[in-house]
Structure formats: C-alpha cells, structure tokens
C-alpha cells in the first residue's frame with residue numbers, strides 16, 4: 001500500500017490533492033450547488049455523502065475512474081445509524097440489551113447491506129456520552145456511562161468493519177469528537193465548557209475504545225469546546241486525538257462544521273476556515289453548501305499558509321482508506337446482488353432478537369403481564385398501528401411497509417379490538433377507546449414520544465409524554481381493566497404519571513423492522529424482558545442533567561436537612577436508576593465476596609455474588625459491577641461501572657457470577673492529566689442496577705504517589 005500511495009501522491013497536483021479532501025453532498029444532481037460533473041472530472045471531489053443507489057454510485061465511480069487524470073475512485077459515505085434497509089432498534093434502545101455481541105452483529109448486517117450498494121464509509125457509531133435528557137441525540141448513542149458506552153463503541157466499530165465475505169471493506173466513523181453530548185442546557189450544537197479531567201475521564205473513553213478497535217475514521221463535532229470549535233482545534237484533533245489517543249485514520253468534519261468555525265467567531269472568512277481546519281488536523285471537509293477546502297487550499301499552499309507536508313499527510317490518509325476499501329481494485333458494485341442482500345431472513349431474525357432484548361420492563365404490579373393468550377385485548381394508542389414510528393429517528397432507507405407493527409403482531413396472537421384514542425398530541429376518540437376497553441379483558445396502550453421529537457436538532461425542555469396521550473391512558477385505566485402501557489421514546493422521558501397510572505409499564509426506544517413481534521411476544525410471555533436502562537430516568541424535567549456517576553458534593557442530599565444538595569420542590573432521586581429493569585421473574589443477590597481486601601496495583605479484583613432466580617420463570621439477568629474510589633486527588637464519582645455479566649438463570653436456580661476487574665482499570669486522569677490509580681480505600685458494589693447493590697471494601701496499595 002505504501003509504495004502504491006507514494007507513487008500516486010508523487011503524481012498529484014495540489015488541486016488533485018485538495019480534491020481528495022472534499023466531500024460533497026448529493027448536490028451533484030442539484031443546480032443550486034456549484035459542485036458538478038466538471039469538478040468531479042477535474043478531480044476536485046474525493047467523496048460523496050448520502051448517495052445509496054448502486055446505479056448512481058457506479059455512474060459517479062465510472063466518471064472518477066475513467067474520466068479524471070489519475071482515475072482515483074470515490075468514497076461514498078452514508079448515515080447507517082441502526083440498519084440500512086433492515087431496521088434494528090435505535091442505538092440507544094439496543095444499548096438497553098447490554099448485549100455487545102448482538103450490537104456487533106446488527107452493525108455488521110447493516111454494514112453488509114450498505115456495503116453491497118457501494119457505500120464504503122458509514123457515519124456510525126455515535127459514541128457521545130449523553131447525560132442530559134433534553135438533548136435529542138441521546139437516541140443515537142449508548143447512554144450516560146463511559147464504560148458501557150465504550151463497550152458498545154468497540155462492538156459497533158468492529159461490526160461495521162467486520163469484513164463480510166464478498167463485500168469490500170466498509171469504514172466506521174466514531175462521532176462526534178468530542179463531548180458533543182454535554183451541550184449546555186441540552187440544546188443541540190450549543191457550547192461545552194468542561195474541565196479537561198471530565199473530558200478525559202467521562203467523554204473520551206468511548207472514543208478510545210473505538211480507536212483501539214480500529215475505527216478508520218472520526219467525525220468532529222459542531223460545537224465549541226472550552227472556547228475552540230472542535231473542527232478547528234489543534235489541541236483536540238492533533239494533540240489529543242493523534243498524539244495522546246494514537247488515532248491513525250481519517251478525520252472528517254460534520255456537515256458544514258468547517259464553515260461554522262467562522263460563525264463561532266474563530267475565523268475571519270472561509271479561507272481562514274480552511275487554513276485553521278487543515279492545520280488543526282481535519283482531513284476531509286464534509287461540505288454543506290460552502291466548500292472552504294475546494295475554494296482555498298490551493299491558494300493557501302501557494303502562500304505558504306498550509307505546508308505540503310500537512311496537505312500530503314491528510315491526502316495520504318484518505319488514499320489509504322480508499323485502498324483499504326478495495327476501491328483501486330474494484331470500484332463497482334453488482335446492482336443485482338445489492339438488492340438480494342436486503343431484508344434477508346437472518347437480518348430480520350437478528351432484528352427480532354435485538355428488539356426483544358432492548359425492551360425494559362419498568363413496572364408489573366400484581367403480575368399483570370404477561371397476558372394470557374386467550375383473552376380479548378383492547379389495543380389502544382397512536383403508536384399501536386403505526387409502522388412509521390417503529391423505524392425511529394434516522395432510519396436510513398428503512399421503509400414502513402417492511403415493519404411489523406404492534407397491532408398486526410398482537411392480532412396474530414389473540415382476539416383484539418383496536419382504537420387509536422388520540423393522536424400524538426390531540427384527542428380524537430377517547431370515549432370510544434374507553435368503551436372498547438370496557439368490552440375487553442385487558443388493555444395495552446401504546447404511547448410515547450414521536451420519532452420526529454428526538455434525534456438531531458430535537459432538544460426538548462418538556463420531556464414528557466404529550467398530554468393527550470397521558471389523558472388517554474388515565475381514561476382507559478379508569479375503565480377498570482388490567483392496564484399495560486408500552487412507552488416508546490428516544491430519550492429518558494418523565495414517566496412519573498405513566499407509572500402512577502398503569503399496572504404495568506414497558507419502555508423502549510423505537511425497535512425497528514420487527515418491533516411489533518417483539519412487543520407481542522413480550523406482552524404474551526413468549527419472551528421474558530431483560531433490558532436495563534442505560535440512562536437515569538428523571539421524576540421531573542428540571543432534574544436534567546441526571547446521571548448515576550456523579551460526585552458526592554460536600555453536602556450530599558439528606559431529606560430532613562434543607563441545606564443539603566437537593567431540590568426543595570421535587571425529590572433528588574430519579575424515578576429509575578441507571579441499569580434498572582425488571583423481568584417476569586425475580587432475582588436475589590447474596591453472598592458477595594472479593595478475592596482480597598488488600599490489592600496491589602498489578603492485581604485483579606475478583607468479585608463474586610450468588611444470584612438466585614427466585615421467581616417462576618427462566619430469565620436472563622445483567623449483573624452489574626461498580627466501584628468507588630473513596631478518596632482521590634480529585635474527587636471521584638460515587639459509583640463507576642467497571643464490568644457486567646449477562647447470565648441466563650433457570651427458575652429456582654442459583655448461579656455464582658464473577659467479574660475480574662484489573663486494579664489498573666480503577667484509575668483516572670488526575671490534575672496533571674496523567675492516568676493514575678491511587679492508593680487507598682475503595683468500595684466494590686454488585687447488583688441488578690446501580691442503586692440496589694451489595695458492597696465490600698478493599699484497599700489499593702503499591703501505586704506510586706504523584
């Protein structure tokens with residue numbers, strides 16, 4: 001590869017080099033944009049965004065290969081966030097499975113479907129830690145925890161890049177670098193002001209795991225971090241990303257985040273933008289209307305404001321990626337094969353498995369669920385007969401016609417009567433719905449947050465279920481029948497009233513192609529729910545941001561003392577803690593033990609616990625292991641997830657579950673931004689969620705004090 005690229009680079013003009021760094025939207029078919037076929041033929045475009053039709057891809061590829069001077073093929077990038085045509089649960093929902101093997105598999109299937117069309121660059125996984133329910137992009141990630149987020153970052157990166165036979169390599173892109181999820185006020189694109197310690201300890205770890213898993217590319221974020229737009233920050237893109245985190249692949253801007261450097265007030269004009277971004281370490285400009293690289297790099301090189309070394313370095317990385325994707329050997333795709341690979345049985349079976357495992361049971365009074373199969377069931381609510389909504393935010397090319405929706409699937413199981421009852425935010429036939437319920441044995445109400453209320457640019461200050469839907473739930477419950485609510489949302493919505501009203505509450509993000517079947521099988525007990533929340537759920541909107549791994553403060557909340565850190569108008573506790581999720585069976589945790597109460601820096605802490613399935617059904621439990629470093633040179637979180645195990649336990653059976661946690665994993669970045677494990681007292685915790693845990697103390701010795 002090196003020789004090939006050296007030789008190619010030596011033949012390239014500055015203009016051709018620049019072209020490799022330009023990514024254009026599908027605007028080639030749009031006269032409003034200046035990027036057109038001539039520019040492509042001149043070698044001034046290196047990649048495209050958002051084109052996924054294999055015939056068009058082949059046509060553009062043929063133009064680049066046959067009609068440009070050097071014949072360098074193009075890269076085609078696309079947002080394959082949770083499936084291509086087969087739609088898997090939205091990433092945040094899927095994370096509730098805590099099943100990274102499965103996430104790897106869904107990413108691999110999505111990658112194969114996309115790769116067969118000619119897409120070679122997937123803009124996923126999103127690995128932003130997200131602690132603020134107001135931020136709509138929570139739906140794209142894996143929740144609030146850096147450890148769990150890192151495990152999913154690794155799995156999804158490996159999945160996208162898993163190199164399926166017959167499909168050339170597809171590159172993953174971990175995004176959005178960095179700390180995008182910490183937008184002030186939860187308002188998308190907003191500034192982030194954060195200590196370097198929080199950045200290193202909480203927000204960078206998932207990126208590091210994606211890099212260590214071989215992520216070919218990283219996308220820079222829109223916002224300004226500590227006063228510098230991420231896309232133009234040398235500190236972030238070179239000193240941290242390359243020098244400290246050892247990233248060797250391609251960096252790409254977010255759509256137009258380059259020219260926004262000017263809007264932030266950090267560059268004079270577009271030419272200044274190009275100078276700042278390329279010198280900071282940004283390789284490819286994902287253009288959105290304005291083409292700062294295309295318009296200015298040549299002149300900047302001529303003026304000596306961008307060195308040939310900097311330009312060559314960026315171009316080399318892009319050419320390496322093209323080489324890795326096999327484009328120099330085979331730039332074209334077989335259009336027939338591209339169709340055959342979509343929506344296969346394996347893909348749909350995996351979508352079903354993933355959907356089932358993503359469902360979280362939050363409440364089940366009097367074991368209302370599962371329903372018996374021979375009942376007459378009222379199916380109510382605006383999500384029940386809605387296939388579109390099952391696709392969730394950012395669903396690539398997934399189509400509603402290929403979705404099994406809840407009503408369809410439930411009607412296959414038992415006698416149902418359906419009544420919508422209300423729209424997302426207005427009442428329609430509430431009385432009719434109530435009458436329907438009265439004629440049935442039980443009711444399930446499908447409510448939630450519509451998919452266009454979460455995702456990019458969809459920050460909300462009132463993260464509640466729209467009033468019309470809550471009113472419907474209350475009215476239906478008043479009919480006096482066993483009432484289950486299924487809530488579908490793309491963020492931790494306030495579920496206080498839902499939980500006060502319904503006998504049983506099931507929660508999930510949008511579940512994709514097989515959503516309905518997953519809900520039906522859970523409602524009727526064919527499947528036993530096992531999902532666990534990956535964000536802390538608030539009791540009220542004003543608690544945001546809310547997360548379990550917070551610091552202790554000097555005045556931790558105490559109910560009866562008003563001068564402690566809490567609110568005077570609502571409880572400090574969340575409605576549901578991170579890691580929470582019930583099942584149709586129950587588990588008890590006993591006999592926690594650790595291998596030693598005094599561990600050296602090079603040792604491994606081994607934590608064991610006996611978990612008994614105390615209910616009447618077999619089930620899968622996610623056993624969670626946390627630690628606390630009690631005294632630190634900077635204060636440490638009250639709990640930090642360090643390991644988890646998913647175990648299948650038969651009814652009545654007890655299993656000993658053990659996690660081995662190297663002491664070297666218990667460190668943090670200190671005041672000097674050095675990674676240290678400090679001597680002193682620690683606590684290990686184990687439980688089925690982050691709140692209800694057993695604990696044992698231990699001591700760490702032998703680390704060098706700094």
Ligand code: BGC
Nearest residue numbers: 049079123175176254255456
């Ligand atoms: C989003 C990115 C996405 C890009 C390309 C942007 O608005 O922030 O996540 O990859 O668009 O579609």
